[in-house]
Amino acid sequence: MIILEAVYHRIGLNWSYAYNESTVHIRLRTKRGNVAQVQLVCGDKYNWDKYNESMAMEQFAADGLFDYWQAAVSPRFQRVVYYFALYEEAGETVYFLEKGFFDAPPKILYEGLFDFPYLNPKDVHTPPEWVKEAVFYQIFPERFAKGDPSLDPEGALEWGGEPSPTHFFGGDLQGVLDHLDHLVELGINAVYFNPLFAATTNHKYDTSDYMFVDPQFGTNEKLKELVNACHARGIRVLLDGVFNHCGHLFPPFLDVQQNGPASRYANWFHIKEWPLKVENGTPSYATFGFEPIMPKLNTGNEEVKAYLLEVGRYWISELGLDGWRLDVANEVDHAFWREFRREIKKANPDAYLLGEIMHDAMLWLQGDQFDAVMNYPFTNIVLDFFARRHIDATRFAQSINTQLASFPQQVTEAAFNLLDSHDTVRLLTLCGGNKRLMQLAVIFQLTFQGAPCIYYGDEIGLDGEHDPYNRKCMEWDPAKQDRELLAFFRHLIALRKAQPALRGSGLRFLTIPGLPQLLVYERYDERDRFLLLLNNDESACTVAVRSSGLNGLWQDVGSDAAIGIAESTIEVALPGFGYAILQASPDHLTKAIQLTVS
The missing domain is CATH 3.90.400.10 (Oligo-1,6-glucosidase; Domain 2)
Structure with a gap:
């Protein structure tokens, strides 16, 4: 029996939306395991007889309660009406229309169907394409690098000393310029700076002048030099806007x-x-x-609004800035952000508008305000599994799937996926100093869709509890850096950048009975397929992966496991907190591969 109470769909939000100027994504929710198949029946409301089709919906995600189905429709005349046919294994069929549930398909096809009235290009939420390819690096300017000691504030401590909420160490823009090669070698192509404008604190979230760089960091001209130097190296730049x-x-x-x-x-x-x-x-x-x-x-005051909009426009135009990260964005009125988006996109249509929102942000992600938000729900899911180890692999996969179903696909593609920041405990500390555990979390971050962000110093082993210890000075002495960890970051970032399948939307989790802390998932697109096995347990384990349609043609592209590849079976011996990343031969079509793991 189909459980009708669990079936859900509505027009708009994450359920029915324009993915691009020619494609509408339509989604449906059903009780987990309750519905065997769903058909989307759709057509043109003005000439259904001539223009209609039925297509099988794909189950693209499942969590502990629900299955989520999706179909992509390309309506010939930019409009589509539709209903769903739900099929149960035992033979029951239910037809779901906007006006309710029925045991027979509708006879009057212009009445009571779900209606996507028109795919207007202006209504399509289109985050900048470059963000899909971005690997961000967050820089806390006061603690990243000192390049010009003459700018040191009074009482600045020696670099690398014990931090406090009020200490200064003299980090500046010249210091960033001096170390851009480090970012290039790491594989970074986008930087997010914490505030750079005049303020009294070391974090600079108390802006005293929005039009001038803080003298501790340098000058407006030095910032322009830095942005130009970043652009010359293929690095995009986001500044932190504190407009709340x-x-x-x-x-x-x-x-x-x-x-x-x-x-x-x-x-x-x-x-x-x-x-x-x-x-x-x-x-x-x-x-x-x-x-x-x-x-x-x-921000409801017209003068305040005009002032802040001018600040936003000025730095975008003056620097050729690539976007804004917007502090405490959920406490500013929506009307302001709508105007802010319009003005910034006029100045730079390719600018990335990133809101700091730590909860469900769908209200800000409908194409009229932000391109993306800092993806703290993703952060918490990853940390709960890898760092805190509060959940098992099944719950982790379900939680990721819930999030995937909660947002339009283009929102997920542009999400800002971080694991730590100036506001949180550092990742290595959260992992109890266990570098191997930290690496597992980073592997998932760098093989998931959205734009990953690395907090400065994570790549060389910086640790630290909450402020001030998560804001330590960057360590530039190679002898004091974790060079093995740095090599790991470089390899994973290079692998992500080289393989579109690791950045795209193709994702499938595989469940492994008896190994609750073993996370196994596939990443794939039309050309390539990857299999990743992450052992989130201190005990070693051995896994057999059987692949039909491949004849054993896999290659190891980044593992610390012992891997044996036979005709149709891969034996993977994972050490405690070990991992394996395998790539299928490009000679084989993705759809020909069927994997089972035991």
């Missing part, structure tokens, strides 16, 4: 402090009570969190 709040030395806020309600800038902020004060840790004005030095800007 400013710093306490931002001139309009200083004016409010001095003149109170009479200030012409009084409505630039959210003042709850005059005079401005802080009582029991709570300011009388809205701030980021309860931080008095970070007053919240009123």
Whole structure:
């Protein structure tokens, strides 16, 4: 019996959307294991008799509760109406229309069907194509490299000393310029900088002047030199835009402090009570969190809006900037972000707009605001399995599938996939200092769709708990770097960049009875197929992979396992926290391969 309560579809969001200017993706949810097959029956609402078709939907994901089905439709006249035919193994068939469930197909085909009215090109969410190929590197400017000691702030400590929330070490833009070859050798082609504009703190999230680089880092001209040098090396550049709040030395806020309600800038902020004060840790004005030095800007005010839009446009145009990472984006009104997108895309249609949102971000990802968000749900799933080891491989696969089903495909393709940052414990520390465990998490990150981001220093073994220890100075002495780990990062990044299948949407998890911490998955496209086995357990294990249609033509492209390849069986002996990455022979069609693992 088909469980109708579990069946779900609606027009829009992640269920029915334009993937590109000629293709509509249509999805359906059913109870897991309850429906054997789904047919999508679709056609033109103005001439169904002449233009209609029925196509089998693909089950593209499954989690603990549901199966998710998808079909790609290319409507000849840019519009499509449709319904679903659900088939159960025992023979029951249910027809699902917008107006409900029925035991027979509809007779009146213009009434009650799901209706995608028109595929308007302007409605298609199109993140920049370059992001699909990007491997990001996050730089915390104060701690990455010192290139010009004359810029050191007063009291700056010796490089590499013990950090604190208030210490300065003198990192600057010249230091980044001096070490761009490190990024190139690592394989990086996009950089995200934490804030560079004038501020009082070492993290610079308390902006005092949005139009000038902080003197500690250099000058506007030096930033332009850096961006040009990055572009010459094929590296895109994102700056951090802090538009939710400013710093306490931002001139309009200083004016409010001095003149109170009479200030012409009084409505630039959210003042709850005059005079401005802080009582029991709570300011009388809205701030980021309860931080008095970070007053919240009123982006509903036309002057504030005009000012911030000009800031966004200026740096995109002045530097040839490739995009903005937008801080605390979920606390700014949607109307502002819609205008911000319009203005930035006018200045650079290829700019990447990345919002900092740590929860379900679908409301910001409909093509009218951000191209992507920092993918913290992905981060938490990966860390829960590899680092914290709170879940097993089955739960991990189900959680990834739930996320894949929750967003349109182009959103997933442009997602910013990070494992740590200046706001979190470093990955190596989360893994208890276990480098092999860390490598497993990085392998999944670098063989998943979306844009991976590496936090500076992870590649050479930097560790650290929460702030300030996750913001240590970068180690530039090769003798103190983990060169083996660096070689691992270089190899995996190069493999990802060389193989489109490792960046695309083709993904299938294989379950292994009796080995709950062994993650096995395939990555594939029309040309290539990869098999990855990640042993997230300290105990060694041996796995037999049987492949029909390949005659054993596989090659090891990056493993620390012992691999034996016979006619139709691959024996993989994985050490504790070991991995194997296998590539099928390109001489064989992907669809001819059937894999079973035991």
